[in-house]
Amino acid sequence: MAIFKGAGVAIVTPMKANGDVNFEKLSEIIEDQIAGQTDAIIICGTTGESSTLTHEEHLEVIRHCIKQVAKRVPVIAGTGSNCTETAIYLSKEAEEAGADAVLLVTPYYNKATQKGLIAHYTAVANSISLPVVLYNVPSRTGCNLAPATVAALVRDVENIVGIKEASGDISQVAQLMHLTEGKIELYSGNDDQVVPLLSLGGIGVISVVSNVAPKYMHDMVMKYLDGDMQGSMKMQLDAIPLCKALFCEVNPIPVKAAMNMQGKEVGPLRSPLTEMEPENQKLLKNIMKDMGIL
Template sequence: MAIFKGAGVAIVTPFKENLEVNYDKLGELLEYQIENGTDSIVICGTTGEASTLTHEEHLECIRFTVEKVNKRIPVIAGTGSNSTDTAIYLSTEARKYGADGLLLVTPYYNKATQRGLKEHFTDIAKEVDLPIILYNVPGRTGCNLLPGTVASLVKEVDNIVGIKEASGNISQVASLMHLTQGDIDLYSGNDDQIVPLLSLGGIGVISVLSNIIPKETHDIVANFLEGNVTLSREQQLKYIPLIDALFCEVNPIPVKKAMNLLGFEVGGLRKPLTEMEPENTQKLVKAMQENGLKLI
């Protein structure tokens, strides 16, 4: 059984003015997501600025989220690392806290071979009895997890059950689904490709867009899975300009700006991320207003 079907939010990590993690605000965001139909919380992913959290902060965010959500919807913990030992440590701790699943990004910077990737994920999976979603985002990691490698992992490792595909390469995703014979839970990692990946057998999205319009993102997936493909496609296309604006600078710079414009008060960014450029802010504001979002 899949960890979830539908739209999972790759939730931001809110900061106080001094850039400490704002757990009170995180609690508010979690409630907002659940109230608006989000199907799963993905904590400490790219959007959550996990790369600049200390290990202690990283694990406390996972613990806090699991406790706050309290099994109302699944919580998936981002516990990937470019060090296999570190990923094992974070993953085993997340399991102790009660996470429902793990999201494991491909090792970044190291540029592991396909053999190295297979051994990396296999070693982690052996140490933790939780369902695992692989995360392929070569544009950020410099490392592409190829379909043959994924197919081998899914066949040989019982608790590797899914993949968040953010390569942007539809042909690669089609090859993946062919080689796995659909025996993998496919999630779009790109908000502008939700419907295309659903059409190849996907069951959901792990979304940045859900931070600001959770119900609408949920509906794109729900309508497709219920057979309302035309409506799902119309909704996907409607939000393309907004999605483009959310990625006109590196994620999560624009989505945090968008949330602050909406009054969520999620704070700033930890360096080396910096505030959004004025011209890009104008583009984001325009896209948000065109979609009827009320800015403060």
């Protein structure tokens, strides 16, 4: 049984003006997401600024999310690291806290070989009993998870069950689904490629756009899965300007700006990320107005 089908939100981590995590606001935006029919909460991923959270904060945010969600939707904890032992530590703690699955980004900066990736993922997955979702985003990590590597991991490691694919390479995704014989839970990691990946056997998206439009993204996926491919395709194409605007600067700069425009008061970003440029904010605001989400 799939961890989830539909649109899971790669949720932001709200901050106070002084840079501390705003746990009260996190509870509010989690409730907004559940009310908006989001299908899963993905906590402490890239969009959640996990790279600038201490290990203690990282785990505190995961625990808070799990407690707030209270099993109403699945919680997938981002516990990846470029250090295998750190990923094992975070994953064990997330399992103990009650997460439903973990999301493991490829090791960044040190750029492991494919052999190294197999060893890394096998060690982390074997340290827990939770389902594992791999996360391939070479534009950020400098490390590509090859289809043959994914196929080997899915074949040999029982609890590696899914992948968030954000390579942007549709041919690579097709090869991945061919080599795994479709026996993997495929989630788009790019909001502008949801329908193309659904057409290759995908079952959903782990979405940045869902932070500002959870029901829209949920409906787009569900239309496709329910057989309304034309309706889903129209929603995908209509959302392209918003997708582009939310990635015109490094994620999560634009999405936090968008949520603050919506009055959600998710606060600033942690350095070295900076606030969105005024001209880009103006463009984003106009697109959100056009879509009726502002």
